[in-house]
Amino acid sequence: MLSRIAESLFWIGRYVERADGTARILDVHLERLNQLPLAEQRTVSTNLLAVMGVNAEGEAPAGLQQLLHRMAFDIQQGNSIAGSLAAARENARRARETVSAPVWESLNTTWNGLTSHRQDVVGTYRFCTWVIERTATVQGLADSTMSRDDSWQFMALGRALERADMTARMLASGDEEAFRLSWANMLRCAGAYESFLRSRRAAFGDSYAVEFLLLDRLFPRSVVSSLRQVEQALIALDPEYTRTGKMDQARRLVGQARTFLEYHHSEDLLAELPEHLERVQAACSEASNAITVKYFAQAAGQAWTGEQA
Incomplete structure (x- = not known):
């Protein structure tokens, strides 16, 4: 196997799992975050971003909206949900001759659906649930068709x-x-x-x-x-x-x-x-x-x- 194909497959596995894990972590924190005072929201959001490796040093404390954008919807951020799924799809495109057709189609469908979600708290709840279901589908198809x-x-x-x-x-x-x-x-x-x-x-x-x-x-x-x-x-x-x-x-x-x-x-x-x-x-x-x-x-x-x- 060519090393570039092996590398793409390795990172498909990592990025799909990262999207799933990040969605689970964000989902379980959202309910409590939405009920906190603004000052506490910023403290917890900044700490959570730091744990996830998303927060940039020297930036002001992040609020709830910044947290949602950076962890869920920022497609340019490799540690975000959208960024991870976009990177997984790109790696699958590079290894198109190796991954099964159902895996490619599932990743491509997931990528096409990334921009169809509201970017508020309620929309992020639904987005996280959708991501957990989509990543489970990708992983299940990989296990059953490869x-x-x-x-x-x-x-x-x-x-x-x-x-x-x-x-x-x-x-x-x-x-x-x-x-x-x-x-x-x-x-x-x-x-x-x-x-x-x-x-x-x-x-x-x-x-x-x-x-x-x-x-x-x-x-x-x-x-x-x-x-x-x-x-x-x-x-x-x-x-x-x-x-x-x-x-x-x-x-x-x-x-x-x-x-x-x-x-x-x-x-x-x-x-x-x-x-x-x-x-x-x-x-x-x-x-x-x-x-x-x-x-x-x-x-x-x-x-x-x-x-x-």
């Missing part, structure tokens, strides 16, 4: 790597002091509420919710599960049959981050959460750089925004 060859593995690799990063950012945006989100809202943000209730039954609380989203091995959006999916894709792309511990750099970084979480015992996970999230995001960024160097024939690593149209 062979499990290298092309699908690169897309799955990008999706899993981005999912680990987005879940970490979602947990960071659920910090009680800065955002005052309940544990139930954090779980709903990740689509994990029902799964959590079935696994925990009567054990409720912030610490249990954080533990579930960070460490649960069976829930696909948890950080540990996502990192495991990254490892599986890397193994499928480059199996190594050695009797020593040597492996490629991306697998080493992801494996170290996952095993640290799985085997680290803590009596107070909430107190250590910022350190864990910072470690996960750093591992995802460094693993992305390592994947770029190994597979995409570029001397410099990609930033979190990656290649855009």
Whole structure:
């Protein structure tokens, strides 16, 4: 496979997952933001933009409308929902001969519908719901219409790597002091509420919710599960049959981050959460750089925004 095609597939997976994750995070924050006084709206909006890597240094505190524009509708911003979907569609166009026709048509239809939504609070609610449905359609079509060859593995690799990063950012945006989100809202943000209730039954609380989203091995959006999916894709792309511990750099970084979480015992996970999230995001960024160097024939690593149209 040509490296440019592999790179496009990798970033399709990342951008579609980023749009989905950003829509989930924005949706769960909007209701409370809309009820806050103007000064608090600006503080929370600025903090949320910073968590999502959207806020530019030196700018004045952002209000609610600036938050909606930057996180949802700014098509020039690679970290926004619209910008991510536009970049995913452009990468699919470049890899048109590799992605299946249903995946291309779904991404193209989604791109054509980006400008048909009202850019107020109510319109953004509906936009986020629409985006979650459209990204689920794209991912479902990719899973059901593409062979499990290298092309699908690169897309799955990008999706899993981005999912680990987005879940970490979602947990960071659920910090009680800065955002005052309940544990139930954090779980709903990740689509994990029902799964959590079935696994925990009567054990409720912030610490249990954080533990579930960070460490649960069976829930696909948890950080540990996502990192495991990254490892599986890397193994499928480059199996190594050695009797020593040597492996490629991306697998080493992801494996170290996952095993640290799985085997680290803590009596107070909430107190250590910022350190864990910072470690996960750093591992995802460094693993992305390592994947770029190994597979995409570029001397410099990609930033979190990656290649855009």
